[in-house]
Amino acid sequence: MHTKQIINPLSSCQFDEIRLSIKKVKNKSLMSKLKHLKQETNPSGPMGTQEVLRSLKNRLAGPMPGLKAQMGMIPHPRPGNKAYFEVEDSSIKAGVLLLFYPFKDRLHLVLTRRTEQVDFHKGQISLPGGRQEPEESLEQTALREAQEELQIDPDSIQILGMLTPLYIPPSNYCIYPVAAISERRPDFRPAAQEVAEVLEIPLEHLLDSKNMRREKWVIRGADVEVPFYSYKGHKIWGATAMVLAELVDILKH
Numbered sequence: 001m002h003t004k005q006i007i008n009p010l011s012s013c014q015f016d017e018i019r020l021s022i023k024k025v026k027n028k029s030l031m032s033k034l035k036h037l038k039q040e041t042n043p044s045g046p047m048g049t050q051e052v053l054r055s056l057k058n059r060l061a062g063p064m065p066g067l068k069a070q071m072g073m074i075p076h077p078r079p080g081n082k083a084y085f086e087v088e089d090s091s092i093k094a095g096v097l098l099l100f101y102p103f104k105d106r107l108h109l110v111l112t113r114r115t116e117q118v119d120f121h122k123g124q125i126s127l128p129g130g131r132q133e134p135e136e137s138l139e140q141t142a143l144r145e146a147q148e149e150l151q152i153d154p155d156s157i158q159i160l161g162m163l164t165p166l167y168i169p170p171s172n173y174c175i176y177p178v179a180a181i182s183e184r185r186p187d188f189r190p191a192a193q194e195v196a197e198v199l200e201i202p203l204e205h206l207l208d209s210k211n212m213r214r215e216k217w218v219i220r221g222a223d224v225e226v227p228f229y230s231y232k233g234h235k236i237w238g239a240t241a242m243v244l245a246e247l248v249d250i251l252k253h
Contacts, residue, residue: 059250060161060179069249070166073241076225080169087167091174095141096129098247099157101182106202111236112149113197125199125236127243129175142178151189156182163246168239177243201231206248
């Protein structure tokens with residue numbers, strides 16, 4: 001985008017001050033939205049979760065930001081640049097669950113830290129989910145895997161909709177994120193072979209841009225710039241961060 005030349009150009013100091021002011025305004029607007037969400041998710045009010053359910057359904061029913069939002073948390077350089085629709089017939093399909101639930105007067109999202117015994121992405125933070133089985137819908141896959149990994153009762157969950165699928169070149173998996181809500185915090189009982197740790201992340205933590213970081217890592221012998229969400233010493237990166245980036249974009253708009 002080209003900018004017009006002005007007679008009295010701003011100094012870099014003045015420009016930084018204006019940019020900081022704009023950021024403060026955006027953050028104030030975002031905090032207002034979060035306060036509203038916290039009021040809606042009060043577990044003592046049975047209608048609170050229903051209001052959040054309707055709100056999230058409306059947001060998911062609109063246009064999806066898709067790859068543009070996902071790219072905000074993509075490692076650089078990324079191994080491969082194919083979109084999900086280019087590999088639907090050749091990739092391994094998997095369903096993952098974005099499960100919202102009220103906990104301590106705030107809306108939370110559950111993630112897991114994978115064990116070192118799983119086949120792919122050992123030790124990484126991920127969404128509950130896994131490979132699609134024959135004759136199974138992707139929604140059914142996400143619910144089944146969440147039950148196997150965390151003992152979440154599928155009957156306690158209401159499906160809200162789906163986010164944009166994401167192709168993962170190193171594993172040839174294409175993940176399909178399924179958004180859902182539970183009116184109560186599930187009784188998480190992690191499967192020892194698959195789940196090393198359960199992470200319950202307040203949604204407002206993800207929406208706070210201060211928790212987004214970038215670092216230079218060495219991956220497969222190459223220098224890679226990795227964006228990630230920081231949470232209690234954990235670094236949420238890769239495909240999980242890209243899915244969450246689209247979720248954040250949806251909620252902010």
